[in-house]
Amino acid sequence: MMSMTCHNLDFGTSVLDFVACGCATNGTIGRCAGKSCARTISRSKGCRARRLVCWRQNLARCHAFSTKTPEALLNGVGQVPPALLNLKNESRRTISLSKLFEVVADDLQTLNQNLQSIVGAENPLLMSAAEQIFGAGGKRMRPALVFLVSRATAELAGMKDLTTKHRRLAEIIEMIHTASLIHDDVLDESDMRRGKETVHQLYGTRVAVLAGDFMFAQSSWYLANLENLEVIKLISQVIKDFASGEIKQASSLFDCDVELQEYLQKSYYKTASLIAASTKGAAIFSGVDPFIAKQMYDYGKNLGLSFQVVDDILDFTQSAEQLGKPAGSDLVKGNLTAPVIFALEKEPKLKEIIESEFCETGSLEEAIELVKKCGGIERAQELAKEKADLAVQNLQCLPQSNYRLALEDMVIFNLERID
Template identity: 50%
Template sequence: MVSSASFFALVEDDLEQLSDNLVNLVGASHPDLAKAAEHLFKAGGKHLRPALVMLVSRATAPGGEPTPRHRRLAEITEMIHTASLIHDDVIDQALLRRSQPTVNALFGDKVAVLAGDFLFAKSSIYLARLRDLEVVELLSTVIDHFGEGEIRQMMQAFDTKLTFEDYLEKSFYKTASLMAHSCRAAAVLSAVPEPLCAAVYQFGHHFGTAFQIVDDLLDFTASIETLGKPVASDLANGHLTAPVLYALQEQPELEALIQDRFEQPGTFERALDLIYQSRSLELTRSLAQAQALAAKQCLEALPPSEARQSLRGMSDYVLDRVH
């Protein structure tokens, strides 16, 4: 099994500094909102997105040394990600995140919504202070995509006519967009040529898509202790992910169960049985593998370095989570 420590080692000190800075960045002007936001900062996440930013920074910056602007970009990325998680949990009425109570479970929906807004606003201020118009546009686009992804997810709930193209677009808006745009932003701050900026953007796009597909697979295969939230919670909420879409192609009975929103006793359990009886989990794993391979191929545009090798290792680690 690929260890996350192997690729985090290069940016371990960066991420430790980031964790300390995040608490300071949210400030104390609104203690209740800051306390709610800090709850997720300290909830045991791996800081995968800022790790991507720091590794791309080390792979592209002159001499392999990130600047203070690169480090601030990594912090902004984590603030934006955390804000989106808080809002997601309110929308889904989720009670667990990373095996910990969600912000809305601890503080209520109103405080959670305000805490998410608070983090988006704070991140926007620090983003503007980077004084780079393209980077501002890149990260602002991510926030727009979060909204688009949530709207699509809401409008497409329990829609058995959802296509794989629809699913992949929603996955981009909700997950891969932040990774793709923040990777490009790191390269922009390094002032590298456009082909390298485009390559790391595509890496983030494919990496983020693979990451989301694996998450969707784990929703059906991981235990509640591993997942940190109830198993098959996406299906229960009507969010049709790759395993469900593949199963629909093999199990005609599944369509009616989903369209009826599992209102009859035992229908949700029957739907799970049909999914597990199909080849959907195997096909979903193959889809994730294809995206991870595409991500690694994008890295060939970067000059050889320890950081590039760590980025390749991250792509392997994403897939390894399902074994």
Template identity: 35%
Template structure:
């Protein structure tokens, strides 16, 4: 990819940013950084910035701020989920403990704000702070909606917007804002990111039913086991009374048998929920391509289009 050397710069800047004085704080942050991740948000920032005056030395700070926000939320998510592993590596809470995870997340979060504070641009701060605020609300609502078998499609869509699509949308938009791209282009990039993010999350939710444990790195149906009702399950609930009856027996705090989960997975697969979700995911992708149409024909546009195609074809 033509951004490789700039991504390396961001990687180095990320390492510099988490170089805390305290050795465990530094180790914990580096541990998280080295667990990798696709650095999808920085890529979107850089591609968005290509539509303006691209200056990597300036833009990298926005990319780093957004990745740090994402990282901080992951550290705290692992406390929330009581997770032992993330991307095959022990989580900070597992390697150390909850308190270390809380301090690390808070430290990284403050670091992200320090990075963003370099920009004397009101729009940048407004966009980041609103996104952070909404992401938090989304996470609270995700817990609120667990085991709520009567939730609506609108509730689900709002949740995945806040959980995934928003930070991707904002990454694309902020790249453009920080590079001084035209407002119309900033808006198109935001909508591209939003639609790609929605499509990405719906596919993730499909894979939770269709993927194998090996492919997913966790047992199939994990979302359901945690009471998270995703689109394929939501469709099945509305279309199949049997599915509704079975799923509503999954109650918070009780131990669900693997056989029961397997039988619900089959019900969801047979309900048409997977096909419906694929269709909706495609609709979002189509909107993402449409958002790109008005943008100037530069290599970054092709890259954004390729990313959308990759997301559309993702099967694990």
């Protein structure tokens, strides 16, 4: 049996408060005194049973058993090993969004009430259309991220509570997101959104476009009234990015020469830009150092990219019932995502099928199988994990708190969707 030495580690603002490492040859693993948070994350690199275990009871210091020195376990002072999110959940604990957002539940309840008054009083038809999105299973992820970053950075800045501007920002972000979904469904001619009929399917294209336009305009008006030029520029850029993303997507349909970097740029425009602006805007209103605000922007960007890659993987791995829309819907429309781009590198036949625009019966199903057989899913998973690793590292500038832990869990929740 390999001997283990005990190191007293000060992790400071590291994502892991305790690191334990064991050897696969004898099945042992070091444990730290105290109670675990039950989130154990395993890594398959090096010793098969090497594990990093997150303990939340001692946030500043703890004793960890290890066959390696603290320097070997950490990439520099207080840095998370890059392979953190290559790890699996040993106890198979599933993170739910409702549990994850408990620390900002009151903030989200207030947001829901405010959205009703912002959109609905003067425009019942538009509110009914927007409610089709608001009530279609959405978890308010983006405003929740605004609240989590707001509270984490406000705590850092010594603020006792959130400002009105923090709350208004969350409302603006949700309106912009909702408007973009309504317009996306019109452009994509989608009949279903989260298992329900889309707005244009229920009310017609005219009302759907007007509903999206109204919500963009309303959010812009509230944005201007925040009277913070930096945040106004930040969020205004997002609306421009949405249009750029749609143009990029429309101009590259069925293009088998599309490169991964182009895909990531489009994903940034369509998904990550809004999340990055949300998290940075929240930090700006807390008045924190510009370096921390930039880290929050990068957190949102990397989380958003990881989310988009995971969504694109699920389009191949989940059923229509699970997705709330037909499986392979992106591919059949010629929108080539990460799994396809990776598979195209290995399978020439896939290119032929895609460029034929699936004219033959069964060709879509054949293309999906080729993506799976050529390792496109696995390589896309690695890409999602790579972006997730970066997102966790971006949080290292924040002090330990329940809000930071929820932001970390948000990253893990996303990856658990492809477990």
